[in-house]
Amino acid sequence: MTLEDVARSAGVSLATASRVLGGTARVREDLRERVLAAADRLSYIPNAHARALAGSSSQVVGVICHDVSDPYFAGIAGGVMRAAAAHGLLVMLASTFRDPAQEVAYLSMLRAQRARAILLIGSGFEDRAWERAMNAELEPYLRSGGRVAVVSRHRALKVDAVLPENRAGGAALARAMLDLGHRDFAVLSGPRTLTTVADRLAGFREALAEAGVELPDDRIVEESFTRDGGYAAATELIRRGVRATCLFAVTDVMAVGALAALRDHGLRVPQDVSLAGFDDIPIVRDLTPPLTTVALPLAEMGERVMALALRETRGSRARIERVGGEVILRPSTAPPRRP
Amino acid sequence: MTLEDVARSAGVSLATASRVLGGTARVREDLRERVLAAADRLSYIPNAHARALAGSSSQVVGVICHDVSDPYFAGIAGGVMRAAAAHGLLVMLASTFRDPAQEVAYLSMLRAQRARAILLIGSGFEDRAWERAMNAELEPYLRSGGRVAVVSRHRALKVDAVLPENRAGGAALARAMLDLGHRDFAVLSGPRTLTTVADRLAGFREALAEAGVELPDDRIVEESFTRDGGYAAATELIRRGVRATCLFAVTDVMAVGALAALRDHGLRVPQDVSLAGFDDIPIVRDLTPPLTTVALPLAEMGERVMALALRETRGSRARIERVGGEVILRPSTAPPRRP
DNA sequence: GCGCATTCTGAAAGCGCTTTCTGATACCGT
DNA sequence: ACGGTATCAGAAAGCGCTTTCAGAATGCGC
Known part of the structure; x- marks a missing residue:
């Protein structure tokens, strides 16, 4: 079923049929209707490849x-x-x-x-x-x-x-946590070769530094960017005996895993340790406890x-x-x- | 940058270049290499539309x-x-x-x-x-x-x-809940015009019926297929004063909303009421409490x-x-x- | 060294469409 | 009623590629 069939069936030229269906130029009303009717009758489906090739558009x-x-x-x-x-x-x-x-x-x-x-x-x-x-x-x-x-x-x-606003968001989060009174932080990080991670981390760190709070490298655990990565990172932190009062997971997905790890190790959030994420994916407000995070309008x-x-x-x-x-x-x- | 350019630059015919790049037929080794080299040199990118039009493949x-x-x-x-x-x-x-x-x-x-x-x-x-x-x-x-x-x-x-296995899964879930001792059920349903919903519901209902347990229509609340739909459905059930011991949300996403609604109304899961979902989306094992569900290997x-x-x-x-x-x-x- | 079978290459015909370009028709003023 | 100007339809030239088809080049046996 090609345009040519439609044109023939409508009794007009190929060019006219193309103009009608493409809406490219004015065509006399009666011809227009004949073409449309023919296209409908034959249930014509244009060939997007031919169109793209000839026209150079692409949908x-x-x-x-x-x-x-x-x-x-x-x-x-x-x-x-x-x-x-x-x-x-x-x-x-x-x-x-x-x-x-x-x-x-x-x-x-x-x-x-x-x-x-x-x-x-x-x-x-x-x-x-x-x-x-x-x-x-x-x-x-x-x-x-x-x-x-x-x-x-x-x-x-x-x-x-x-x-x-990865950097600014990281910084804002850090300030919010400082305002709550936290001084001991640890970060559950994704691969730092990803710019997103690097930025969030940098912002977080800078804001802490401005408040005179250190975030030594051994307080940053790097894991994969997934729920299980978050779980592993939190577990590693616990294993190391890090005594932070506030954990920052660089993505909400990792925070979900971290929350599970903390629970599995008998730590209560937020009584024993605070946990914050980043992204505000829909699910985090339905976790127990609902997760503090930096919102992004996905x-x-x-x-x-x-x-x-x-x-x-x-x-x-x-x-x-x-x-x-x-x-x-x-x-x-x-x-x-x-x- | 077309195949023709490549062919010319390699000193072969269009057809040969096509054969080499398409891997369609044997071509003498030295010509083959010349074509490949030319394509690379010119950073040739084939036109998928032309390809699809001429060949009728499509990737x-x-x-x-x-x-x-x-x-x-x-x-x-x-x-x-x-x-x-x-x-x-x-x-x-x-x-x-x-x-x-x-x-x-x-x-x-x-x-x-x-x-x-x-x-x-x-x-x-x-x-x-x-x-x-x-x-x-x-x-x-x-x-x-x-x-x-x-x-x-x-x-x-x-x-x-x-x-x-929507129907069988619904039935299996019902039996599992019966085994736990439940006799009073309610369902948080999505639009029943969707076959998936209809099947899950039918399976659930049949298994209950086999055990001699009724599931009257007023125990089924129909809402949209979303987290908020689940929230609304659970709220409606509570408003109606339905005294079920076990709720079945036809999808996990709805169950997430239902869980939030129950919590907001001071009901504890599972002490006050049991809640089960369907799909086993990744997040539900990290909810509090982790959600009983029917697994689907998405x-x-x-x-x-x-x-x-x-x-x-x-x-x-x-x-x-x-x-x-x-x-x-x-x-x-x-x-x-x-x- | 010749004829024939066997590869392999190149020319050319489309694939289905858009878009000039040209020619036909209709319309205007005078 | 006529030339000139708009409009609009149709013929034809591609868009970049694949794939016959036919012909050239190669290899083989004898």
């Missing part, structure tokens, strides 16, 4: 994230899909499972698909080779008219970005990054939108027990 | 689900992506946000994209018009060689399917439905794979308090 945007099944990315992806739907776009979603090489590979595939825009969601890697490879893909893509926007990347790329971030990628932008420079960073105090943090 | 599979940001779908989507990556496929993911019309629209878009396979994830709707529209899209797609596989649909569609379901869609299948009939259904007893359920 597809590509999204690359670390892992869709992680609530953080799932939340952002939800926002992206909503925005895409509003524009009649299709989304190609790829999970790299945190493998830099996969990310480059997907980028290249999305280029081959002539995606109208490419969104990179989630932390970049501190890795020179990866960075070079990414830029080698991105730069020609941009030059060929592709649009790129990112969430949570470092500034190496000169593209539009939605930037969570779905909105997805919508905004999509909007950035779609905006007309001939010549204007990269736009940065900062979001979130507000501390949400919940019962998982409390003043430290008087010794 | 893309389409996935339609209700909502990626829901942990249930996110988990399955994770499995799908993993399987897709293993086959070098790209995934177009669409969220319908539970709108049947959207589902049909996406199906049509994916057809236009000539997706190699289309996966429908999640409950179907009990809606004749929708069913007709879906079949009208699906049938020609299948006839044109497209592959379709589903997770959790009813049998109206004659396609490969991964079917969670990621595996994603991988299997992808495998079904990809298998060679000239002529063979639709294959059904049943998964999950095992009751996981956790502390959210306990014997009822002796009155």
Whole structure:
């Protein structure tokens, strides 16, 4: 079933049928209706490939994230899909499972698909080779008219970005904990080669330093960026006998694991130790105790990054939108027990 | 940068370059290398549209689900992506946000994209018009060689399917609760027009009936399929003064909301009331108390439905794979308090 | 050293669509 | 009633690739 069939069945030329279905130009009303009727009658489905090839448009945007099944990315992806739907776009979603090489590979595939825009969601890697490879893909893509926007990347790329207030959020959280009276901290960290982690940690540390509180390196445990990573990190801290009154997990997902580990070791939150996370994924308010965290408007971030990628932008420079960073105090943090 | 440029730069014909890059036929070693070198030198990126148009392959599979940001779908989507990556496929993911019309629209878009396979994830709707529209899209797609596989649909569609043991799981859960000594039940239900809900409910009810236990309709509260829906449903039950000793939320996500509602109303789980869910999304084991539920291997379901869609299948009939259904007893359920 | 079978390469025909470009038709003023 | 200007339909040229089809080059046996 091709356009030609439709045209023939409607008794008009191929060009006219194309104009009607594409809405490209004015066509006399009666012809228009005949074409539409024919298309309907034959249940014609246009071939997106032929369209893209001839026209060079493409109704597809590509999204690359670390892992869709992680609530953080799932939340952002939800926002992206909503925005895409509003524009009649299709989304190609790829999970790299945190493998830099996969990310480059997907980028290249999305280029081959002539995606109208490419969104990179989630932390970049501190890795020179990866960075070079990414830029080698991105730069020609941009030059060929592709649009790129990112969430949570470092500034190496000169593209539009939605930037969570990682550093400021970390700092705000630290101040909030200091205000509660805490002086002994420990951090459950993800891989520090991820910019997101580095930023959150840096902000947290700086705010502590400003208050004259040290955060020695042995108070930072580095584990994978998952629930089990959080569990392992908290367990390790306990094993080491670290006597902190407040734990900061750099993501909520890790905090969930940490909470389980603390409970399993007979520590009560917040009576024995306070625990805070980062992201405000939906579930954390339903934990027991509900988790103090730094809020990020996940779905909105997805919508905004999509909007950035779609905006007309001939010549204007990269736009940065900062979001979130507000501390949400919940019962998982409390003043430290008087010794 | 087209294949022609590569061919010219390598000093071979277009056809030869195509054969080398497509791996379609044997090409003399030295020519092969020259083509590869030229492609690399020019950082050639093939045009997937031209490829699909000429060849009729397509490296893309389409996935339609209700909502990626829901942990249930996110988990399955994770499995799908993993399987897709293993086959070098790209995934177009669409969220319908539970709108049947959207589902049909996406199906049509994916057809236009000539997706190699289309996966429908999640409950179907009990809606004749929708069913007709879906079949009208699906049938020609299948006839044109497209592959379709589903997770959790009813049998109206004659396609490969991964079917969670909704009915059997509901029944098994009911029996487990009966074994604990419960006789007074209430159900926090999602829209019963969704086949998934209907099946879980039916299984649950049947098993109760077999034990001579009634589940009157006023013990079933129907709310939206979300955390807040669960909260609302539990609140409504409390408002009505229903004195059940065991609550069954038809999805874990609803159970999360229900747990919050119960706590907010001063009811302890499981001392005052037992609560069970369905799906075993990752978070529920970290709730307080950890939630009894019926396990579904989400990621595996994603991988299997992808495998079904990809298998060679000239002529063979639709294959059904049943998964999950095992009751996981956790502390959210306990014997009822002796009155 | 010749003929034939066997690879392998190149020319060319599409795949289904968009978009000039050209030509036909209708409409306006005078 | 006529030339000139808008409108609008149709023919045809690609978009970048795959894949026949036919022909060139190679290898083999005798």
